[in-house]
Structure formats: structure tokens, C-alpha cells
Amino acid sequence: MKRQKRDRLERAQARGYQAGKNGRSSEACPYQSLDARTNWLGGWRDAREEIQTGLK
Structure with a gap:
């Protein structure tokens, strides 16, 4: 069960990262x-921090 929970949270972070890279609002969570x-x-x-610092 812990494995599933960890994977779910990692997936949420990865999806948030992609949303930030694509310019979506934080309200779109x-x-x-x-x-x-x-x-x-x-x-x-x-x-968003990567974009602002120019790392893209």
C-alpha cells in the first residue's frame, strides 16, 4: 500500500511540473x-522557477 501511495504522489508532482512548463495556472490543479x-x-x-531563471 505504501508503494501505491508514493507512486500516486510522485505522479501528481510530475503532472504539476508538466502543467507549469505548459504555462497552466496553479488554479488548474x-x-x-x-x-x-x-x-x-x-x-x-x-x-515556474525554472522558466523564470531561464533554464527551460
Whole structure:
């Protein structure tokens, strides 16, 4: 069960990262659970920081 939970959260972060790279708003987060939403937003922030620093 822990394996599934970890994978789900990693997937949420990866999807948030892609959303950030594609220029989507942080309001577009599709997750309702706090853990998944937190990871999605973390990935989204990572992508936005890369864009702002010019790493793209």
C-alpha cells in the first residue's frame, strides 16, 4: 500500500511540473486530496522557477 501511495504522489508532482512548463495556472490543479494537491503544486512551482531563471 505504501508503494501505491508514493507512486500516486510522485505522479501528481510530475503532472504539476508538466502543467507549469505548459504555462497552466496553479488554479488548474485537478487534485482534491491535500497530499496530492501539495505535490502537484510543488511540481508546478519547480517548473515556474525554472522558466523564470531561464533554464527551460
